Amino acid sequence: METKDVLYLPSGRIFIQRLCDGYIIESTEMRDVAVDGKLHMEVRESQNPQTIWKHLVPYEKKWLLTVSTQKGCMHNCQFCDVATLPFKGNLTQKEIEEQIENIIICSPYVAKSDKVKIGFARMGEPAWNVDNVLGAMKNLNDISNSCGRDFKWLPCFNSILPRKAECLSRVIDFKESIYNGRLHLQVSCNSTDESVRKELFGGADVLTIDEVVGIVNKINITSRTITLNFIVMQGVEVSVDKLKAMGLNGNKFTVKLIPLNKTNNPENNKLNTVANYSNYEKLIELKEKFEANNIPVVVDAIAKCEEAGLCCGQLAQIYL
Numbered sequence: 131m132e133t134k135d136v137l138y139l140p141s142g143r144i145f146i147q148r149l150c151d152g153y154i155i156e157s158t159e160m161r162d163v164a165v166d167g168k169l170h171m172e173v174r175e176s177q178n179p180q181t182i183w184k185h186l187v188p189y190e191k192k193w194l195l196t197v198s199t200q201k202g203c204m205h206n207c208q209f210c211d212v213a214t215l216p217f218k219g220n221l222t223q224k225e226i227e228e229q230i231e232n233i234i235i236c237s238p239y240v241a242k243s244d245k246v247k248i249g250f251a252r253m254g255e256p257a258w259n260v261d262n263v264l265g266a267m268k269n270l271n272d273i274s275n276s277c278g279r280d281f282k283w284l285p286c287f288n289s290i291l292p293r294k295a296e297c298l299s300r301v302i303d304f305k306e307s308i309y310n311g312r313l314h315l316q317v318s319c320n321s322t323d324e325s326v327r328k329e330l331f332g333g334a335d336v337l338t339i340d341e342v343v344g345i346v347n348k349i350n351i352t353s354r355t356i357t358l359n360f361i362v363m364q365g366v367e368v369s370v371d372k373l374k375a376m377g378l379n380g381n382k383f384t385v386k387l388i389p390l391n392k393t394n395n396p397e398n399n400k401l402n403t404v405a406n407y408s409n410y411e412k413l414i415e416l417k418e419k420f421e422a423n424n425i426p427v428v429v430d431a432i433a434k435c436e437e438a439g440l441c442c443g444q445l446a447q448i449y450l
């Protein structure tokens with residue numbers, strides 16, 4: 131695998147790597163941006179990289195990595211630019227681990243970190259490559275130790291949960307047995323209307339939210355709750371009442387509300403975000419509805435000046 135290019139955003143880098151067969155994959159390293167109160171708005175709306183630089187969280191506290199798990203993706207989600215790339219199958223465990231090693235080696239100044247959150251979710255659906263993904267997750271300590279770094283890892287499995295991949299119980303079992311619960315499982319939901327969900331996932335046959343809640347409620351979950359991700363889009367239902375009726379509770383679940391980023395595929399599919407940098411109060415209104423029902427909720431944000439290139443598959447499109 132060779133690094134073909136590195137692109138810089140105010141809070142991190144995107145690595146463009148070429149595999150032996152010529153396919154291009156992306157991996158990233160970013161720093162978190164402190165987003166409290168007024169600073170939050172300042173960071174979100176600014177077009178000035180210096181504003182981001184002023185509020186970067188130190189590497190020692192938190193470092194955010196993502197790696198690809200497949201060459202493209204077999205799914206055709208309307209909100210994701212990876213969907214438009216050709217699909218050429220799974221990455222090997224070695225190819226996944228090489229992306230991690232590359233990021234670490236290219237960051238010699240990060241000797242120690244209390245939280246290195248790594249999403250196996252840049253390009254590809256990890257559920258279809260679960261053996262290699264869990265294999266790489268298991269080796270994280272070995273990888274950082276062999277590079278002489280002192281990292282506390284937080285692996286993150288983000289999935290639409292394709293029904294036939296049958297990985298939900300397996301990932302939870304791995305979370306509890308190998309990581310003592312300290313693994314972040316995020317399920318892509320996006321709507322509480324299952325027919326709309328299916329459409330958004332390009333027709334993919336995925337576990338319903340009701341099924342996910344039913345399965346998780348029967349399993350012991352420690353440390354990190356399971357996160358249900360909702361990219362909040364205009365005209366797309368996100369019903370707190372429906373989720374409550376399914377048995378969603380704060381002991382097992384957290385909800386994450388995410389603005390839709392402006393990239394090619396969502397634009398072609400005429401999807402529009404409910405909130406962006408300037409009208410964030412609309413997401414906050416929804417957040418308050420969840421809180422009123424005792425469901426823990428976090429709201430994600432993207433800074434305006436990082437929108438170009440930050441989303442999965444945006445740059446690989448250009449290189450491929």
Ligand code: SF4
Binds near residue numbers: 211
């Ligand atoms: S969101 Fe995930 S599953 Fe859907 S196309 Fe993108 S990478 Fe594939």
